[in-house]
Structure formats: C-alpha cells, structure tokens
Amino acid sequence: MGQFPITRTATPKARPSDDSLAFGKVMTDHMFLMNYEEGKGWFNPRIEPYGPLSLDPATSVLHYGQAIFDGLKAFRGDDGRIRLFRADRHAQRFDRSARIMSMPPLPVDLIRQSFDALVSVDADWVPRKAGTSLYLRPTIIATDVMLGVHPAHSYLYFLILSPVGSYYKEGVKPVRILASDSHVRAVRGGTGEAKTAANYAQSLAGQQDAAKAGYTQVLYLDGVHRKFLDEVGTMNIMVRIGDEVITPPLAGTILxxxxxxxxxxxxxxxxxxxxxxxxxIDEVMQAGRDGTLKEMWGTGTAAVVSPVGTIGYKGEDVLINGGTTGEVTQRLYDAITGIQYGRTNDPHGWTSLVPEMAEAG
Known part of the structure; x- marks a missing residue:
C-alpha cells in the first residue's frame, strides 16, 4: 500500500447501524485527493477529512462536463477481513474512461493504492451484516477556471466511500423493464463505453418515462437501427434463450x-x-412468445444481478420464467457474492485483501 500523508478528522461521525443503510446516503470520515497540472503531472496525493470541494463558478467541469467516475465495493468477510472485488479491473477501466474523455492518464497502480489506503483509514466503516458493503467512488473532474471548449489543463482526482445496505433487503426480486425505441443511450464513436457523468444525465428522461408507464427500468436499444439490445438502465443485459446465454458485444456503445x-x-x-x-428486441419478444426465453437479467456493481420478470415493448408485455428468478441468474448471484465475501473459493483471484493500518493515529 502506498504511503500518503494522512490528516485525520477531528470530528468523527456517528456510524449508522447496518440495518439502516441505503445506497449512497452516508459518507465516511475521510477522502483521498490528488491534483493534476499540465507540465507537472499528478501530484500531492493525500488523505483528508471528508468535506466540501471549493469550485469557482467558471470551473470547466460545470460547463463542459469533463467528468468521469467508477464504482466498486469492499466487503467484510465472515473472517473479519476486508476484500476488494476486482479492484485492478476497475482501476484499468477508470483509466480507460479518462483517456476517452481526453483526460490525462492516471497510473493504474496509483489508483489501486488510493483504494487500499482510504479503505484502510476508514476500515471501521465497512459494515458487518450479510449483504452490506463499502462502496468506493473514484472521480476525476476538470478544474480549469475559464470558459472555453477544450480539454482542461488541470484536474482533481478524489475518492470517497459510502457504507451501503443490501440491494435486495427482502431477497432477489425480478423487475419489470420497458424496451424503448425513442430514447437512445449511446452511438458508436461517442462516450458510451466511458463511465462519464454525461451518460447518466441523458439517461434520466428514459428512466422517468419507463417509471411513468409502470416499469422499474428502461432497456435501451441501439442508437442507429433502434432494434438491438444495448444496456438496461445502468446495467449490462443478458438473456437466456433455450440453452444459450446471449449478451450484447463490447462495440463502443456499452460499458x-x-x-x-x-x-x-x-x-x-x-x-x-x-x-x-x-x-x-424482436428476437427477444418472439422467444418470449414461444416460451424459449428462459431468463433475462442485468449485471452491475450495485445489484450484482437483477432478474427481469417482465419485458414490455410497443404495448406488449412478455412474462419471463413465470415472473420468478431463473436458475442461472440465482447461481450467478450466489457465486459472485460468495467470492466477494470470501465464503467460497476464488479460483480466478478476483478479490484482494485490504492491508490493515499499523496503527490508528
């Protein structure tokens, strides 16, 4: 773990009970920060008390949207040790998002060190109840103070942490999704494969329309033909038709x-x-009509897997697996969460133990 200057908070917060945790409502005591200036590179990595950022009204991120983030989790296992799940891959994706958004690359090993360092400092915030975790949100924003459309010359990297509750407080429940041919998430050559703030801002209208129609989430179709599955909300989508699982390819439009x-x-x-x-979407709906659509689910950090019980398109609803969670969906959820909490074997080496602080002070 990298050695970074640490300024500890003088006013620690009261930690919420594990039973009261939602998602992203509470932040821990500290944050990791680092600055970038053109010609100087990344500098001044440090851990400070969590607090507001001071931004000039002309700060470029507020006007031109040069911002990226990622999200991963730390889990407290039954053995009391804290594990990160696939932190290396998250760090690599974060760096890839930066390059797509014309931001300076941030060394992957430094990103990884920031994860371990901050989680170690706020280790007491990692909840203990089954299904809970500590969410990590690394972010980079452009910090030039001027109006002008161009890649910024200065940036701020920060990492914040939030204890989160179980996504499924009452067990894994299938959701209703609406396939939309009126809202587009991304097109090839754009920013669809980057985890950038703008992609999420433009998704809100489609999500609202789906909610008004009585669905949990929106399933986006491709932006050119408006017929091929893209992503569902903020998750990747998978379907099982007969004995085959199908998921859209990484072709520049999905994360x-x-x-x-x-x-x-x-x-x-x-x-x-x-x-x-x-x-x-026509292939999916036809499989739903003839009974060969066995399962459908989304995958993502927050929920791991989210089973789809009903898909709607052009006024027609198709019930999937009787509206219940399918066998592959449940098996994936159990397998991934078992690895995350250290309950089962980790044959691929996806988890890494967070180093413990030598002392608290």
Missing part, C-alpha cells in the same frame, strides 16, 4: 462491466454456451 465480465467467465467455467453478439 465494459466488471460484473458482466465476471458472469461470462463463470458461465463458461460451468460449461454454459455464452455468446457476445447483437440480439434484436
């Missing part, structure tokens, strides 16, 4: 999901047939 990659690898380990190919 290279870490849970997506993990699920594909596990299913192939189990001998399941998995295809990364374009699949049309």
């Amino acid at each position: 290279d999901g870490v849970t997506r990659a993990s699920a594909i690898e596990l299913m192939r380990d189990w001998g399941l047939k998995v295809q990364e190919r374009a699949i049309s």
